[in-house]
Amino acid sequence: MRTKIGDMNPSDAFSQSYAEARAKFLVTARAARARLSEIPHPLKGPNGEALACDVARFGPDDAEAVLWINSATHGVEGFCGSGVQIGMMALGWQTRLPANVALLLTHAINPYGFAWIRRVTEDNVDLNRNFFPVGLVPTANAGYAEIHQWVIPEDFDGPKRAQADAALEKFRQEHGERALHQAMAGGQYAYPDGLFYGGTGPTWSNRTLRALISTHLAQARRFCFFDIHTGLGPEGYGEPSYVGKPTEEAFAECQKWFGSDVTWLERGTGASTPVNGHLGLPFRPLYDQGKSGPVLGLEYGTLPSPDVLAALRADHWLHARGQLDSEQGRAIKKRLRDVFYVDTDAWKKQVMDRANELTGKAIRNLAG
Template identity: 25%
Template sequence: MVTTLENMKTKTCNRQMKLFFLIFLMAFTFATWMGPWAQAQVFAKKDATSFYKKSYEEARFQFLESVQALQKSDGFKIQQQAYADPIDSQLTSNTALIQTKSAQPATNLIVVMSGLHGIEGYIGSALQSKMIEQDLDPKNSHTDYLFIHALNPYGFKNNRRVNRNNIDLNRNFIIDPKDYVQKNTAYAEINSFLNPTDTVTLNFLSRTGFIFSAVKLILQSSLETLREAILKGQYEFKDGLYYGGHDHQYQQIFIDQIASQTFTKYKKVFALDLHTGYGQRNKLHILADSMKQPSAKQLNAIFTEDRIDYGDKKKFYRTTGDLITYLQSKSTPTTEVIGATFEFGTLDSQKTLGSIESLRRMVLENQNFHHPANAETTESVDLLFQDMFYPQDLNFQTEVMAQAQTEFSKIVGQYK
C-alpha cells in the first residue's frame, strides 16, 4: 500500500510539474507575442474623451504636460509663457509657441485660444491638448502654432463665463473706445427681466413664469430681434448679462503684446477661438462677424460659405467687442490676421424653446451670483449652468473632438 501510495505521489508530482511547465511555456509564449503590442500601446493615441478634465488646475496641468511631451519629440522647438491674473497669481493663462525646426522660418502662424469665457475652457482646453498631442504636423515647415490656454482663468476656476468684474470678455475687446459708452436701448427695456434682483427660486411655477415672459417678449418683437438685443452686448449694467465693461481688462495687454511681438514675425496668421453653448446640440458652428469683412473670402475658401454662420446672415446676430475682430484689426501691411470662432452647440438654442432655456440658465446663474440663494438652490443652478457649457455626455464629447478635428484640418491644410 505504501509503495503504491508513494508511486501515486510521484506520478501526481510529475503531472503537476508537467502542468506547471506547460503553463509557464504558454505564459512565456503569450508574453513574448504580446510584448511589442503592449509596448506599442504606450505610444498609441489616447482615447479622445480622456482629454476632458474636471477642474481648471487639472486642465492646465494637462496642457503643460502635452506641451512638455511635444518638446521632447524631435520635430518642434517650443517657447512658453505664463500670464498671471493681477489679483490672484495662482490663476494663469499659459501660452506655447510651437515652431517647426526648419532652416527657413515659417511664414504662417495658427493661433488656438481657449477659455475666454471661463467655463467654456473645459472643452477648449481638452481640444487644445488633443491638437497638440495628435493633430500637429512637424513636416509642414511653413506653419507654426501658438496655443493660448485659459484666457479667463478666474472664470474657468470658478465655473463662470465672465471675469471677476462680471465682464464678458468677448464683448470687451473694443477697438474704438467710443463703443464703451454705447447704449443698447432694446436691452435696457428688458433689463429687469434679464437681471432680476431677488433670490432664485427653482420650481415649476418659476420656470413656467420665465417661459411665459420670454414668449411674450418674442411675440412683441421677434426671436431674432430679441436675441440680437440681448447677445450683442451692453455697457451700462455692470451686474447684468453680456456686460462688456468700460475699459480693457488685463487680457488685452498680453494679447496686444503677443500680437506685436509674435504675429509680426509671420506673413499670415489664423486665429481660432474655442467656445461652447450656442447653437444646435452636438454641432460645431463656425462663427465670423460679417460676410462683408475682407477676410470673408479666405474663410469661405477654407470652410465654404455655407458652413460659416456670419453675424449678418439671416437669423444670426453681430456682437460688439469680440476677440477675433480685435485680432483681425492687428493686421499690418506685412502681416495679415484672419480668424473665426468654433462654437459647440449644447441646448439647441437655434430653436425657440432651446433659446429660452439657454437664456433661463444664463439669467439664473448671474442672478444667483449677485443675490445668492441657499446652498441647495446654488448647487442646482450651477449644475444647470455647467450642463449648458460642459455637458457630461459621451456622445457630445466624442462629436466635439471629431468635428473639431475635421474643421481644424481644413485650416492646417490651407496654411501648408
C-alpha cells in the same frame, strides 16, 4: 471601441475642473516639447489655485504662418476648448507641421471664468463684447435696457420671478425670438451686473490677448485664429463663425479654406446674432500691416438656446443677489457647467473630429 488619440482616448483630453485642465495641458505640452510660457492672473481659483493663461508654441519663432487656437474666452466654455487643445497635441499635430507653419495654443485666456464656472471675467465682463476702441464705449442697447429688470429678477422663485418670465415672454411674442436674442446677447454697456456686459475698458483677458497678438503674430505674414466656444447651435455641431477682415473677398477666401458652412457673425448669417466689441476686432490692425488670414469663432452646440439662457440668467442672479456658498449656489453652478459642456464620450468625439477636420484645412491653406 473608442478611437485612440495617440495613447489617449478622446474623452481623456477633457477635464472636470480648471485645475485638472491646466495640469493636463502643461503635462501634455511638455511631453510634446512645446515652448511654454505663462501669463499669471492676479486672482486665485475657488480652491486657492493659481490662475494663468498658459501658452504653448510649436514650430519656428519666425514662421511665415501661424495657426492659433484659443480657449476659455467665455470661461466655462473652456472645458471644451481645453479638451480640443490637449487632444490636438495628443494627436501629434505639432509633429506634422510644414516647415513654415507654427502652432500656437493659448490655454484659458479667461482663467478666472473657467475656474469659477462663469461665462464672464472677474469683473462680470463678457470678453467677446469687450474689444471696443479705448474710450469709445458702444452706444446703449435699447433692447437690453427694456428687459434688464426681468433678465435679473429680484427673486429667483415666486411671483416676482413669474412676473419677470411673463414680461420676457411678452417681448418674445411681440418682437420674435431673434430680436430677444439680439437684445439680450448683442452686448450692453450700462448694467454692470447684467448679462453680456461689455465693460467700460479693457479687462485683464483683453490686455493679455492683445499682448499675445503683438508677440506671436509680429513675424507672421499669414495667420489663422480659432476661438473655441460652446452653447449655440445644434448639439455636437461645430459652426465656424467668421469675424475676420470684413470684406466679401476675405470672407470668400475663408469659405474656400473651410467650406460653405462658414457663417459671418457681423452679417448675422449663423446661429449668433451680431455682437458689439467681439474678439475679431483686435486682429483688424494686422490687415493694415499687410498680413492676412481668417479669424473665427468655432461654436459647438450643447443644449437648446432657452436652456442656456436660463442657466446664464440664474448665474447672473446668483452673483448679483444670491449666495455662492449654498445648496442653491452649487446647483446653479452645476447647471451652468452642464449647459456649456456636454460631458459624454459621443459629444467629445464629435468636438475632436470637427476640430481635426478644420485644423487639417487650416494648416494646408496656411502652408500655401
